[in-house]
Amino acid sequence: MEDIKTQINDGIKLHTIRTSKFKTNLISMFFTTELNKENVTKNALISLLLRRGTKNIPSQDELSKKLENMYGAFFDCGLDKIGNNQVFKFYIETINDEYIPQSNEEMWKEAVNLLLEIALNPYTEQECFKEEYFEQEKKTLTQIIEGRKDNKAQYALNRCIEEMYKDEPFGLYKFGNIEDIEKIDNKQLYEYYKNLIKNCKIDIFVSGNIPDSKEIENLIKSNENACKLEGRQAKYNPVKIENRNRKDNQEKIVEESLEVTQGKLVLGLDINIEKEDEKYIAVVYNSILGGSANSKMFQNVREKAHLAYVASSSYLRHKNTIFINSGIEIANYEKALKIIKEQIKDMENGNFSDNDLKEAKKVITEGIKTVYDEQDSQITYCFGQEMNENEDVSLEQYMEKIEAVTKEDVIEIAKVIEVDTIYFLRD
Amino acid sequence: MQVIENLKVKEKVYIEKLENGLTIMIIPKKDIQKKYIIWGTKYGSNESTFVVPGETDPIEVPKGVAHFLEHKMFEQENGTNSLDVLTSLGVNANAYTTNDHTAYLFEGIDNFYEALDELMDYVQHPYFTDENVEKEKGIIGQEIMMYDDYPEWKVYLNALEAMYHEHPVKLDITGTIETISHIDKDVLYKCYNTFYNPSNMVMVACGDFLPEDLLEEIKKRLEKKEANGEIKRIYPEEPENIVKEKVEQKMQVSIPLYTIGIKVPPLEETQKVKTHLGVEILLDLIFGKSSELYKRLYNEGVIYGAPGCDFEFANGYAHILLTGQANDPEKVYEEFKKKVIEYKEKGINKEDFERIKRSIYGSFVKEYDDVADIARMFISDTFKGINSFDYLEEIDAINVEYVEQLLKNLFKEEKMVISIVKN
Numbered sequence: 049m050e051d052i053k054t055q056i057n058d059g060i061k062l063h064t065i066r067t068s069k070f071k072t073n074l075i076s077m078f079f080t081t082e083l084n085k086e087n088v089t090k091n092a093l094i095s096l097l098l099r100r101g102t103k104n105i106p107s108q109d110e111l112s113k114k115l116e117n118m119y120g121a122f123f124d125c126g127l128d129k130i131g132n133n134q135v136f137k138f139y140i141e142t143i144n145d146e147y148i149p150q151s152n153e154e155m156w157k158e159a160v161n162l163l164l165e166i167a168l169n170p171y172t173e174q175e176c177f178k179e180e181y182f183e184q185e186k187k188t189l190t191q192i193i194e195g196r197k198d199n200k201a202q203y204a205l206n207r208c209i210e211e212m213y214k215d216e217p218f219g220l221y222k223f224g225n226i227e228d229i230e231k232i233d234n235k236q237l238y239e240y241y242k243n244l245i246k247n248c249k250i251d252i253f254v255s256g257n258i259p260d261s262k263e264i265e266n267l268i269k270s271n272e273n274a275c276k277l278e279g280r281q282a283k284y285n286p287v288k289i290e291n292r293n294r295k296d297n298q299e300k301i302v303e304e305s306l307e308v309t310q311g312k313l314v315l316g317l318d319i320n321i322e323k324e325d326e327k328y329i330a331v332v333y334n335s336i337l338g339g340s341a342n343s344k345m346f347q348n349v350r351e352k353a354h355l356a357y358v359a360s361s362s363y364l365r366h367k368n369t370i371f372i373n374s375g376i377e378i379a380n381y382e383k384a385l386k387i388i389k390e391q392i393k394d395m396e397n398g399n400f401s402d403n404d405l406k407e408a409k410k411v412i413t414e415g416i417k418t419v420y421d422e423q424d425s426q427i428t429y430c431f432g433q434e435m436n437e438n439e440d441v442s443l444e445q446y447m448e449k450i451e452a453v454t455k456e457d458v459i460e461i462a463k464v465i466e467v468d469t470i471y472f473l474r475d
Numbered sequence: 476m477q478v479i480e481n482l483k484v485k486e487k488v489y490i491e492k493l494e495n496g497l498t499i500m501i502i503p504k505k506d507i508q509k510k511y512i513i514w515g516t517k518y519g520s521n522e523s524t525f526v527v528p529g530e531t532d533p534i535e536v537p538k539g540v541a542h543f544l545e546h547k548m549f550e551q552e553n554g555t556n557s558l559d560v561l562t563s564l565g566v567n568a569n570a571y572t573t574n575d576h577t578a579y580l581f582e583g584i585d586n587f588y589e590a591l592d593e594l595m596d597y598v599q600h601p602y603f604t605d606e607n608v609e610k611e612k613g614i615i616g617q618e619i620m621m622y623d624d625y626p627e628w629k630v631y632l633n634a635l636e637a638m639y640h641e642h643p644v645k646l647d648i649t650g651t652i653e654t655i656s657h658i659d660k661d662v663l664y665k666c667y668n669t670f671y672n673p674s675n676m677v678m679v680a681c682g683d684f685l686p687e688d689l690l691e692e693i694k695k696r697l698e699k700k701e702a703n704g705e706i707k708r709i710y711p712e713e714p715e716n717i718v719k720e721k722v723e724q725k726m727q728v729s730i731p732l733y734t735i736g737i738k739v740p741p742l743e744e745t746q747k748v749k750t751h752l753g754v755e756i757l758l759d760l761i762f763g764k765s766s767e768l769y770k771r772l773y774n775e776g777v778i779y780g781a782p783g784c785d786f787e788f789a790n791g792y793a794h795i796l797l798t799g800q801a802n803d804p805e806k807v808y809e810e811f812k813k814k815v816i817e818y819k820e821k822g823i824n825k826e827d828f829e830r831i832k833r834s835i836y837g838s839f840v841k842e843y844d845d846v847a848d849i850a851r852m853f854i855s856d857t858f859k860g861i862n863s864f865d866y867l868e869e870i871d872a873i874n875v876e877y878v879e880q881l882l883k884n885l886f887k888e889e890k891m892v893i894s895i896v897k898n
Binding site for chain 2 (some may be wrong): 071107112113115119120121122141149180184192194195196199200306340341347350354355356357375407413414418421423
C-alpha cells in the first residue's frame with residue numbers, strides 16, 4: 049500500500065492509492081478545521097446542507113438518481129472529531145469499470161468530479177443556502193442532537209468524553225448543540241462556508257484501479273470547482289501528545305438517569321506520557337486491559353464474575369485516552385467498579401504474564417494487517433498519519449514498534465495512567 | 476470439486492459434498508491477506524419442535540436453546556475456552572445465531588491452520604456440565620437486557636408479533652430470562668446431537684486458498700460421523716392473515732421509530748432469488764432516496780432519512796420490512812399504502828425501473844470485496860437453498876411486467892402492519 053502524495057496547492061493535498069485488489073474505487077475528500085464552541089454547530093449544519101444539492105444538481109432526488117445511474121454509487125458526507133479538529137468527510141464509492149457491463153465510461157472521473165461539485169459548489173440563492181433547505185436541515189440537526197440518547201451505550205461513552213473534557217474543545221459533541229442552531233443566520237452561514245473552504249486543510253484520496261497520480265492531478269486541476277481553490281496556510285491543529293496537566297487528581301464521578309434496563313458504566317483514563325513513541329506502549333497496555341476476548345476486562349468482568357456481556361476498553365490514539373466500557377445490572381455497580389479498578393491496579397503491579405503481552409501484540413498486529421485488505425481502512429490510516437505532525441509511520445514500522453514494547457514498558461506506563469472520570473448511566 | 480464461475484464479478488466457487496453429508500464451499504481470493512472460514516448448522520431459533528432422526532415422537536425444547544448452545548460450545552473439557560485459544564492465535568473468532576442457522580467463524584492472517592484445528596475441534600466436541608450451564612445464564616441474561624434497551628430491536632420484534640400468530644420467527648432469538656431458566660445440559664446435548672451432524676452443516680471459506688489443499692486439510696480434521704438422516708422440523712400452522720395491524724410500545728426515544736411489515740406467503744423454491752430481487756427493486760422505487768414519496772415526506776419534515784428495507788424469508792415464512800424514524804409514523808404508513816395503490820393502478824415507469832436495476836446490480840458487485848461479506852453471504856444463502864451468484868444472473872431477466880405482477884401479488888393492504896416505538 050503506497051500513498052503517493054501530490055501537493056495541488058498549499059494546504060491542498062492529493063493522495064493516490066493505486067490497487068487492483070478491490071471491485072470498487074473509493075474517492076474521499078476531507079476538510080479539516082479547528083474544533084471550537086463557536087463553529088461546531090455551524091460546521092454540522094453545513095455538512096447536512098451540502099447533501100441537499102449543487103448548482104448543477106439542485107435537489108436531493110436528482111443527486112440520488114445520478115448516483116443510482118452510476119451503478120448504485122454510494123455517497124455520504126459525515127463529520128468526525130480528530131484530536132482538536134472537526135473533520136468533514138465526503139465519500140463516493142463506485143464499482144470499477146471492469147465490472148460494468150458493456151461500458152466505456154471512466155467512472156472514477158465522474159466520481160471525482162461529482163465529489164468536488166458536492167463539496168465546493170452547493171446550491172445557493174442570493175448568496176445564501178436555499179432557504180427551504182436551510183430551514184429543513186436545522187430541524188434535521190436538532191433531531192440528530194436529540195437522537196443522541198437513543199443509543200444508550202454510545203450516549204454513555206459520549207457523555208463520559210463530554211465530562212472528561214469539560215472545558216476543552218474535545219468535550220464538544222461533533223454535531224454541536226441545540227441552543228446554537230437557532231442563532232445561525234443563513235447569509236452569515238454561507239459567508240462562513242466560503243471562508244471555511246478557503247482556510248481549511250484539504251485532503252483528497254483516490255483509491256482503486258485508477259491511472260497514475262499525474263492524470264488524477266490533471267483532472268483535479270482542470271476541474272472548474274477545484275481550480276478556484278487558492279493555496280492556504282491551513283488553520284487546523286496537528287495531532288500531538290498534549291499534557292493535560294490536571295491540577296486535582298480526584299476522580300470525577302458522574303451519574304445520570306435515563307430509562308434503561310441495563311446500566312452503562314464508562315471510565316475515562318488519562319495517560320500522562322510525553323513522547324510520541326510511548327503511544328505504542330499505550331496501544332499494548334489497552335489490548336491487555338480490554339482489547340480482546342483474552343483481556344483482563346473480558347476475562348474478569350464477564351467470564352469470571354458474569355457481570356456483563358460487554359466488557360472492553362478502547363484506546364483513542366489521537367487523544368491518548370482509554371475508555372473502559374461495560375453494560376451491567378444496575379445493582380452491580382459497586383461490584384463491577386471494584387473489579388474494573390482491580391484490573392487497572394493489576395496492570396500497574398505487573399500482574400500479567402509474558403504470554404498476555406505476546407497475545408496482546410498479536411491481536412494488534414493482526415488488526416494492523418487487515419488494513420491492507422480494506423479500502424476505507426487504508427484511507428483512514430493514511431489520513432491518521434497525515435494528521436500527525438511529527439511522523440509518517442508505515443504499517444510495517446507500526447508493527448515493529450508494537451513488537452518492541454516490553455513488559456517493563458507497559459508497567460511504567462501503567463504507573464502514569466489514572467482514572468479521570470467515572471460515568472454511570474442508570475435508571 | 477464442482478466449480479461454478481461467475482463472469483460478471485470474475486469469481487469462482489468450489490463446492491464439495493462429502494460422504495458424511497457435509498457441504499464445503501471455497502471461494503479463492505488472490506492477493507487478499509485475510510482468510511475467513513465459517514462453519515454453520517442449519518439450526519436456528521425457529522427450530523424448537525422436531526423429531527430426532529431414528530425416533531418417532533416430536534420433542535419440544537425451550538425457546539433460546541440454539542443461541543444458548545452457541546455460547547456454550549466454546550467451553551472445553553480440559554478447562555480451556557476456545558474463544559481464548561483462538562484469540563491467542565491472533566485470529567478474530569466469533570459465533571452467531573439467526574432464525575435459521577447458527578455459525579462459528581474466525582478470520583485472520585497468520586496461524587490459519589492452527590486456528591482451524593481449534594475451530595474444528597471445539598465444534599465437534601461439546602462439553603456441558605450443570606455448573607457451566609448455570610453460569611452462562613447470567614451472561615445471556617445480560618445480553619437479553621442489553622437488547623431490551625435497543626428500541627430498534629423492540630420495534631422489529633413487535634412488527635413480527637403483529638404479523639405472526641404461531642410461527643417462532645416472532646420470538647426473540649435469545650429466548651427470555653424465563654425460557655432459558657429451563658435449559659439444562661441434557662437439552663443441550665439432545666439438540667447438539669440432532670443438528671450438529673455433518674449432513675446438516677455447511678462450511679464456507681474465502682481467502683487466498685488453493686481449494687484442493689484446503690479441502691484436504693478440512694477432511695483431515697473431521698471426526699468420523701455418519702450422516703444421521705433427515706431431521707423432521709415441525710412448525711406450527713401459520714394462518715395467512717395478520718394478528719393485528721397496529722402495535723405500539725412506549726420507550727424513551729427522541730423521535731418515534733417505526734417498522735412497516737408486509738406478510739407474504741412462503742416462497743416457492745425456484746422463485747426465491749427472483750422474488751427477492753423484484754421486491755428490492757419495488758421498495759427502492761416506492762420509498763428509496765430518489766422516490767417521490769421520500770422527497771415529499773422529507774420536505775414536510777415527517778422523516779429525516781430513507782427507511783431501511785429488508786426482505787426476510789426462511790422455512791415457512793416471508794415478510795417485507797421498512798424501518799425508520801418519523802415524527803408521524805402513522806402518516807408514513809398511510810402515505811406508503813397510498814403510493815402502493817398508485818403504482819398498482821398507474822404502473823411503473825420504465826426509465827426509473829432501469830435505473831434502480833442498475834443500482835441494485837452495483838450493490839451486488841460490491842458484496843464481492845470483503846472475504847467476510849462473501850463467506851457470510853454464501854453460507855446464509857446456502858441454508859436458504861440459494862447459490863449467491865444467482866442474484867447477479869437473474870437480475871438481467873427481471874422486467875417491468877414481472878415487478879408489476881409482484882406488486883399486485885405481494886403488497887396486499889390487508890397484510891400490512893405497523894409497529895411504533897415512541898415516548
